[in-house]
Amino acid sequence: MRKHLHTTAEPVYARQQQPSPKLGEFQVTLQAWLNTEQHLPRAQRRTAQRLFEGLQVEGYRGAYDSVQRFVKQWKSVKNGPTTTQAFVPLVFASGDACQFDWSHEHVEIDGVPQTIKVAHFRLAYSRQMFVAAYPRETQEMVFDAHNRAFAFFGGVPQRIIYDNLKAVVEAILVGKERRFNRRFMAMANHYLFEPVACTPASGWEKGQIENQVGNVREWLFTPMARFASFAALNDWLALRCRELSQREHPTERTQSIAEHFAREQPLLRAFSATFDGYLEQMLRASSTCLVRVDRNRYSVPAE
Structure with a gap:
């Protein structure tokens, strides 16, 4: 900043890679986790936040941003560039x-x-x-x-x-x-x-x-x-x-x-009684006192 205050030229941001000194020794652990979990179903893979919390247990004291950048870079190398869709956020009134x-x-x-x-x-x-x-x-x-x-x-x-x-x-x-x-x-x-x-x-x-x-x-x-x-x-x-x-x-x-x-x-609108959501249907009892409901058989009193 001090250098650019004394010049009229437009400053150029030339840094190509964000340093992560505190993450350095934990990168091997993080990459091993990512390599292991890529074979799991998507629902069982940890997000960057959960990976960050796991590294904290291992002794990592750095920021979440470093972990997030590392995961994003690992995914871009593994999967290639992706496109992102944009949406207009919806706004809702209170109680609506x-x-x-x-x-x-x-x-x-x-x-x-x-x-x-x-x-x-x-x-x-x-x-x-x-x-x-x-x-x-x-x-x-x-x-x-x-x-x-x-x-x-x-x-x-x-x-x-x-x-x-x-x-x-x-x-x-x-x-x-x-x-x-x-x-x-x-x-x-x-x-x-x-x-x-x-x-x-x-x-x-x-x-x-x-x-x-x-x-x-x-x-x-x-x-x-x-x-x-x-x-x-x-x-x-x-x-x-x-x-x-x-x-x-x-x-x-x-x-x-x-x-x-x-x-x-x-x-919110107050209510005085809950809705009784049972389903009622007429059934025929068999000679062995059984009725069939939803592919299951249940016994009923003989009388």
Whole structure:
């Protein structure tokens, strides 16, 4: 700077490589991790942040930026240059919208490794999230997930944004027109919220929840979570959602997500009773007192 203050020529920034003196001795470890994890499924690979935290355990005292640059350079050499799409960020009013999505995760329940479904909710204004785990993705579980989420939030937003999942949308018509599932609409009318279905293959219309799916997989399900039952897993997930809300808000850096949620919560619509999401159907009992439900047989009283 002192040199260029005494000249009229335009300064030229000539440095071609960012030095990383503190990362130097840890580069071998970091590269070994990257080489090992490139053969794992994408969901099980650590991000630059998780690699940085791992290096801190090994004794690294440098900055995260050095690790991030190293990982980015390693990926560019390995995969070649990539193009990035640009999007206009969406802005939501307080109490207005919530986004919903499913993800599949790998956990161990009562000693048995299995793939489960996780329901994700995210209030678009405050970024407060809620997740709940289920063995499958049936309509009854969609209803139960909404009951749990509204109880966790202490109210109902005006709109909820969905993919075109079958439990919600029966038919995709022209443009934004949809024919919603009648049973699902009964729940929407019970809680008085407006369902909104995204355009097919347009994940950016609910980009917050798409981003949350990847973050939750990294934060909560890597390495594999192990619990005795689904009840214990869901209790832990609700606790972690409250803990993660202490992080800083992504746009208002001076405040936490919890502080934003405290302002948004009074604007959510209150409800007095949860929706009963059971499905009722007439069944014939066999001569051995069994009924068949969802490809399973259950015994019933002989009388």
